[in-house]
Amino acid sequence: MDEAHLRTLSPEVIAVLVRRGADFAAAEDAVQDSLIEALRVWPDAPPRDPKGWLVAVAWRKFLDAARADATRRRREARVEAEPLPGPAAEMDDTLWLYFLCAHPALTPASAVALTLRAVGGLTTRQIAQAYLVPEATMAQRISRAKRTVAGVRLGRPGDVATVLRVLYLVFNEGYSGDVDLAAEAIRLTRQLAAHIEHEEVAGLLALMLLHHARRPARTRADGGLVPLVEQDRSLWDTGLIAEGVDVLQRALARDRLGEFQAQAAVAALHADARSAEETDWVQIVEWYDELVRLTGSPVARLNRAVAVGEADGPQAGLAALAGLDPALPRRAAAAAYLHERAGDAATAARLYAEAARLAPNLPERDHLTLQAARLNAVLRG
Incomplete structure (x- = not known):
């Protein structure tokens, strides 16, 4: 079965x-x-x-x-009084359920949990393991979410953008426990794409496929992070890349650009480069310009600054970074990288150490700590 x-x-x-x-x-x-x-x-x-x-x-x-x-x-x-059901009617019930699970009254964490439970069909235990929380805690979270949406009727089309953000949150959780949430997010997004013709649904699916294609090269055997520039590109999944590019091209052809399509376009340019040196950074900057125009996101501005540093030199990248909030997540890491490229090892080492203290997870913290240690060893000479 x-x-x-x-x-x-x-x-x-x-x-x-x-x-x-x-x-x-x-x-x-x-x-x-x-x-x-x-x-x-x-x-x-x-x-x-x-x-x-x-x-x-x-x-x-x-x-x-x-x-x-x-x-x-x-x-x-x-x-x-209702008649017993005969053969089940073919309706877009799954699509309706997506919108219900992404109800604006739910917190993002609750919306993700409810989506995995109701749409994904995962057990409470599997979801708890994936989020590294006790099963009882996850059961309470899901129960509260179900109570919140009890009796809700969708009298108008749901907010596709909210559904996509929930799926993107699932994807970014990656893998832990016995559930591969990145693969699960791709499965759910494929399912959503089968129910609705929407360019940003296609854009998100393309983005997920292109990012997931690089997954085998992202970590070392010991679990350490491998930066994009150092990844063995022969490990990238060319089948997923080809599918992602095809999905993206069909979405872009509709001429209704959205943020997930723009992000996917950046990922496609990375995937298209046979080596880090051959990356088309000028075009990547142009796509980040579009993304900033669409969203105004500080994270997009941060990524754009790094891309500018690659396209026009590290000093140009640092100038683009200068106007961003120092408290922005990963800003210190980006500044460290650009200062190292500019030849300022002392400032780069200090910023790498600062970024390590602020890192959101252990692999990233370990990677940044190693970068700081490497530069400090060079400085001690």
Whole structure:
């Protein structure tokens, strides 16, 4: 039995139950019970209509739960009047569920957790392991999120930008525990792209594919980070790069540029270079100009300053960096790199050490600490 297919069906079945009158939490619980039943029954008796089977079983389990709850008798009378479902209708229920899980009333962390649970079909335990938190903590987070969206009806098209930011947050979590969140984010974004024709959905998918293609070269055997300039490009996944470029080109052809398309264009230029020296930094600066115009993001300005340093020399990069808030994450690391390129090893070593203290994770901290130590050793001569 294909468990991945079960996970794909899960959000569709949840949405069917919600549309029939179940609140979100009860629907999600009933669908989880139906999935367990499927794992037990299907190996010996696979259904001809898997989605219809899951809808029928989940609906029955929801009704059983409703009957057992005296406080829901009036709802029970209403839902029992509904006809039992026949073959499941093909609707964009999964798309509707994406928007529900990215509801603006939810915090980003809760929206991510709920998306992984309801749309991704992951267990609470898997999500907790991926985020390195106790299962009970994650269960509480998901329960609060389900209560928040209980009874919510989407009377107008949802905010695609919010959904995409949730998926991007999932992707950036990378890998921990037994769930590869980067791969899961790509799977979910592919699914979203199959439900909606939107240039920024395609842009995000392209960005994920292009970044994920470089993953095998990003770390050493000991877990240490490998900067882009030092990566073994023969390890990059050319299949993912080709797919990402194709998806991006089709999105750009619609002539409705957005921030994820611009970021993907930068990633595509890196992927296209056979070596670090052959990188088209001038064109990368132009794409960062577009990204700054679209978003005004300080992070985009920071990345642009580094690109300017590569295209026009380190002093030009430092000048572009000068107007940015010193407290901006990774600004010290960017300044250290540019000062080293400019030949100022003492300032670079000090800034690398400062950046290491501010690093958001252990691999990045270790990498920056090593850079500071390397330059200090040269200075001591």
